[in-house]
Amino acid sequence: MEILLIVILVLMIGGAIFSLEARDLLSAVIAYGIVGFGLVICFLLLQAPDLALVQIVVETITLIIMIAVILNSTREDVKTRGGIRSVFFVIFAFIFAGLFLYFFNRVTGTLSDFGEHVMRMSEAYVLPGAEKTGSANLVTGVIFDFRGYDTLGEATILFTAVIGVLTVLRVKGRK
Amino acid sequence: MKGMTVIVKKVTELMCGVIFLYGIYIIIHGHLTPGGGFAGGVIIAGSFILLILSFGSDFLALKKEETGSSLIESSAILTFLIIAVLGMIIGGTGVFFKNFLPGGTIGKLISAGVIPLYNIAIGMEVAAAILTIFLALLIYKDEVLK
Amino acid sequence: MIIYLLCIFLFLVGLYGVVAKRNLIKIVIGLAIMEYSVNLFLILIGYVKGGAAPIRSGEMADKAFTNFVDPLPQAMVLTAIVIGLATTALLLAIAIRIYKKYGTFDIREIKNLKG
Structure with missing residues (x-):
């Protein structure tokens, strides 16, 4: 079951990256739907049927509202300028993400492993x-x-x- | 906003009542099966949104609808608070959110004291809130296009 | 442990959208992705291997059966999902008002004050 969860999470990350990089705002919103509906499957696998029921309806209504907003304004993304500055931004983003993942990995050492949760409260x-x-x-x-x-x-x-x-x-x- | 074709309208006519009933079922069985006030409220709001999208908003008096749904939302949250205060008065111990009705047997429809009443209040609140947001967007669009 | 890391990577993708993008709709999408990843992280922490959904019915109605997943984070996340829908709708309402005033979703244009 862990393998299935990992596959769905990778799919969700791919959908999120495509959604943030798409040129057309309508396809960006539809790719954002991948993240929400993938989350529904994760909730079902993690034994949370209440959350899956809420999430699937909420995701549908969020998509309806977002598409209504986009169809009433514009579908085109804003133009971005390339150049030497954007290269610096990418390098800094990778450094920051690496640091964040490193410290997060140290913090999760204090948590119990996946599936071995001890209920205290x-x-x-x-x-x-x-x-x-x-x-x-x-x-x-x-x-x-x-x-x-x-x-x-x-x-x-x-x-x-x-x-x-x-x-x-x-x-x-x-x- | 104009409506859709006759096929969509007919299918909506057939399905909309069923979806509404399903939302009510989810709300009143909230303490026995998965679901509850949050899920059922969003489903009920979804049935209204389906109706508006397929038939168009021309035949609706939108301002009046928005006032009504806003009123329902406010009164639902007031009901929630009143039940909580009733627990403080009737329960005897002076505890907010006290479960003052008898619990009954687990698994029967009428059980769990005041939890089904809370479920109904929260369901009304969530349904009216989401419907109000949707109607506000529609009214804004109509007024800007005019 | 790799599941936790993937979940936090999803959070970082959303953070990238909020910080680096210049389109208001993309910023709203990034915020929503961050919210989803936090919800998923809470549920991942509360999972117990082989546990059942926390509903006492059928063969789980027995009092001795206690191998449930943790119901507390599920209850917290259930309220957070519905709040997320309302706040996303609020952000979209602000975005569409800005679009009507300035004619664009670009946040660099919005910085220049118009009378």
């Missing part, structure tokens, strides 16, 4: 969780019972984002 949620909340789906039990404050905060952020969209997109004031 979640034991209180898994063992008596179904009996305490009465909910067969443990994820729903955690969201709405043990950690209800997080859900309240999430609802507030969603509300704020919607108010922001309504404010930014208003052309004429309401009479």
